[in-house]
Amino acid sequence: MATGDPRERLRALAGERGDSLAALSAMLGRSHAYLQQWITRGSPKLLTERDRRALADYFGVDEAALGGPPTVAAWRAPRLDVAASAGPGALIDDEAALGASAVPPELARALGLQRGRAAIIRVRGDSMAPGLADGDELLVDEASSSPDARGGVYVVRLDGVLLVKRVRRGARGYVVTSDNPDAPPVGAGDVQVIGRAVWQMRRL
Known part of the structure; x- marks a missing residue:
């Protein structure tokens, strides 16, 4: 047969x-x-x-x-039990996964995401307003962790504190800033880039 x-x-x-x-x-x-x-x-x-x-x-x-087209396997990203702070920051002791959320395969492909190299985290605070609001969720590309001179919005650890900030490469290392002009300046410290925020989700 x-x-x-x-x-x-x-x-x-x-x-x-x-x-x-x-x-x-x-x-x-x-x-x-x-x-x-x-x-x-x-x-x-x-x-x-x-x-x-x-x-x-x-x-x-x-x-x-x-005789039909093959079914595209579901593309899922872990939803982490952390909140990247767009305010004063939050110390992270554990990044246990709460579960996983489906990502449309077409979106994952368009964003160039790699399986196992992306996660979803929640924004807390308003230092990245108006672009990012408290409660927004970000799809983070962990394979993109080397900001260039133009920069972008990244999730970083700054001296053990998890933040979502605008990051670019400067002459003496990474330059980390907030979008909200009323936010306090970001202090200097050891910056570890976790990944680039490539998709924003907001509950209406």
């Missing part, structure tokens, strides 16, 4: 379950000969998306097994 052939795959699935092709056709709201003709005569040439999905769900298989 050529399991790569979707017609033979459906025939095998039906046989394993003891389902007749006529009964499966009726389940789809089609004539009793619908699936028999598809398997033996190649008519229609392809199952409709609706029919293919219904059959895949019924048999618990990927749509690709029945």
Whole structure:
């Protein structure tokens, strides 16, 4: 049996379950000969998306097994039990994951994210206002941790304090600043760049 052939795959699935092709056709709201003709005569040439999905769900298989495009695996980023401070800062003792949140594969691809190298954290404070507000969530690209001279918004540790700030590379190292002109200046210290904030999420 050529399991790569979707017609033979459906025939095998039906046989394993003891389902007749006529009964499966009726389940789809089609004539009793619908699936028999598809398997033996190649008519229609392809199952409709609706029919293919219904059959895949019924048999618990990927749509690709029945001639559809392969299902894109869910892209998930850990949601960390930390809050990057956009205010005075917060000491971080532990970064235990609270779970994971799905990231649309198309978005992950557009942002150039790598699996296992991204995380979601929450903003606390208003030193990066108006761009970032208290409670915003940031998708952080941990593979992007080397700011250039133009800089960007990064999550950093400054002397053990986790912050979200604007960071650029200067002549003597990283320059860390806030966007809010009313925020106090960022003190000097040992800067460790965690990753670049590449996507902002805000509850309306």
